[in-house]
Amino acid sequence: MNSNNKETTIVAFCCLYCAYAAADLAGSMRLQYPSNIRIVRTPCTGRLEVEYFLKAFENGADGVIIAGCEEGSCHFKEGNLVAKRRVNYARKLLAESGLEMERLRMVNVSAANARLLVDHLQKMSETIQKLGPSALNKAKRQNQQEIRS
């Protein structure tokens, strides 16, 4: 794992029925995912609202990834499709607000596909490292440095 990723934080909203189980399986399989990922278990990605994503950024996340079931396999039939539309809307709002929309992403994995989940998490971490800390965190750090000096 790249040590630079400590500078950034990524929140991963993982569906209980797929991605969360896949993350669990990744552990059993000794597959490593970046250490700056913070997993939040959700009952279904369809439960997530636009404000959850925005609040995550507001509270210090540099990236947010939503991992739901494969399309057509949602435990609640279409929760992941609802989430997809909300993520797309939130991406537009983020761009309007001055953050890169690449910081928010949705992926689909099955409970059995730990390898795919880890790949997605690594790609997300790489994207965030390329983009650097979010403008919000940069501003906060600058303020803290000013206070210290």
Next chain:
Amino acid sequence: MIVAERKTIPELIDILAKHKNILVLGCGTCVTVCLAGGEREVSIITSALRIASQAKGLGWKVSELTIERQCDNAFIEQAVDAIEKNDAVLSLGCGAGVQAIAERFLKKPVYAGLNTKFLGILEERGIWTEKCAACGACVLHEYGGICPVTRCAKHMLNGPCGGSREDRCEVRPDRACAWQLIYKRLKDIGQLDRLDKIELPKQWSSSLSGGPRVIIREDHRI
């Protein structure tokens, strides 16, 4: 209900640029139902504004509140403290709500965060359509409950224009031809004879064209 749509964040940034302490004020009635200015949308817009403020170094302090109805003084009362604590109010109410707040707080800048669009209904999830133009002289009884003033792009009152294709409006192919709907509806309710009557040119003086309207009910006045 009144249907509205949010302004974009860059538009709001332009509108609010001069202020530091901003209250985003939602309305729990029509704009909540059309998902434009209720409690949830207030939370989303507030978050987006806070993100924009930090990302662009605007130094805003944005707070949020939603009251039941912005167009009613009895409910505005609940927002007095929050409004007085802030430099400016971004109202997510309809145009009537924004003006009701502005009239109540004479020295406080009040801005519209929404574009108020029309009187309509929820057609299906996520789709709202216009049904009433508030023309002030309703003729729905003549047309089987389907309004040609609003739903016919040419406002035809005496039959179709002849331009519709496969039940679709010539002007807006994504909308149904109102006259097709009127004919079908009158046929279904056995009132096709209503179409024999010639409707005289509409008096638009009762609409907004006649100037801002007012209704006075002496029986309710004190």
